[in-house]
Amino acid sequence: MTRFATLHEAMVDVLQRHGGQWMARDEIAREIAARDLWRRLSDGRHPPSDQLRLRARQYPHLFEGSDTRYTRIRLRSAPEVATEPMPEPTSRESRGTDQKDCDETSDPMWYEELRSRYRPDPVKVLLIGESPPDPGSGQRRFFYARELTYDNLYRGVAEAIYGLEPEFDVQAKEAVLDRLKEDGFWLVDAVEHPVNKLSRAARRRAIADAVPGLVERCKELAPERGVIICHSLVYELTASALRAAGVRILHDEPIPFPLGNWRAQFVSGVRNALCE
Numbered sequence: 001m002t003r004f005a006t007l008h009e010a011m012v013d014v015l016q017r018h019g020g021q022w023m024a025r026d027e028i029a030r031e032i033a034a035r036d037l038w039r040r041l042s043d044g045r046h047p048p049s050d051q052l053r054l055r056a057r058q059y060p061h062l063f064e065g066s067d068t069r070y071t072r073i074r075l076r077s078a079p080e081v082a083t084e085p086m087p088e089p090t091s092r093e094s095r096g097t098d099q100k101d102c103d104e105t106s107d108p109m110w111y112e113e114l115r116s117r118y119r120p121d122p123v124k125v126l127l128i129g130e131s132p133p134d135p136g137s138g139q140r141r142f143f144y145a146r147e148l149t150y151d152n153l154y155r156g157v158a159e160a161i162y163g164l165e166p167e168f169d170v171q172a173k174e175a176v177l178d179r180l181k182e183d184g185f186w187l188v189d190a191v192e193h194p195v196n197k198l199s200r201a202a203r204r205r206a207i208a209d210a211v212p213g214l215v216e217r218c219k220e221l222a223p224e225r226g227v228i229i230c231h232s233l234v235y236e237l238t239a240s241a242l243r244a245a246g247v248r249i250l251h252d253e254p255i256p257f258p259l260g261n262w263r264a265q266f267v268s269g270v271r272n273a274l275c276e
Helices: 007-017 025-034 050-059 092-103 110-117 154-164 171-180 200-221 231-244 258-272
Strands: 063-065 072-075 126-129 187-190 225-227
Touching: 007 025, 007 050, 007 072, 025 050, 025 072, 050 063, 050 072, 050 200, 110 187, 126 200, 126 231, 154 187, 154 258, 171 187, 187 200, 187 225, 200 231, 225 231, 225 258
Parallel strands: 126 187, 126 225
Antiparallel strands: 063 072
16 A cells, blocks of 8 residues: 655545545545555644645645535546655666656756755755745756755755865765754745745735644644744745744744855854754
8 A cells, every 4th residue: 555755645546546636625625534655744644634735725736626625535637646755866876867757847846856866854944935946948956956056955965064175076066965864954835836936926926825724834844943034035935834833933033035246145144044
């Protein structure tokens, strides 16, 4: 029996078994429990129906709701979504092949599949970004993609955590990603689909809409040390809700995204947060 790493993967599996068509939210929750597809990390229980509503809202590229309460949920008709958890690669060569395969598809789970490969157990420090980047017509890139491109967030995080070590090499991205996993660091995004090319007002709306799902995800992951929010706007819109839910944030002031002249302030902010 397959148990999925994330709730939305379990939801996709249930819906695909029913042709991707409308299903009552309560019915999806019952099937997840009956087949033991996913359990919450926080307490080991199966998800309640209302948690499915929050998760469906967080992944609008995967799910549609029949109304604002998502009384019924169905899969979006296109593109087709993957349901099987991505296996951990066994060698450097096979991982390179997997990366190429992901790059050449339009699968909206591309980001999540890469992210899931580097999920530590347990999560010690949870990093929160704004969203995966939209490359436009250029090469798709991401914090967890192994090829090093601009990757401002990766460079900032790597320098903040390991940059004081004499042998540190930011160019060795694959090795650094492996080490981040070993050391318990993991990155999630407030919004799971790219919003970086939207207007500031649209980005604010997208982040605000994602707050309930982000809060639930942070509670599920229960990072041992706490959370670092790697974006000023995300901090502004999510910090109070996360704290109200009992999520520990390791800094009291916003940390700017490490773009250009802000990288030094980002590095300093993350290092100070990790001293907490």
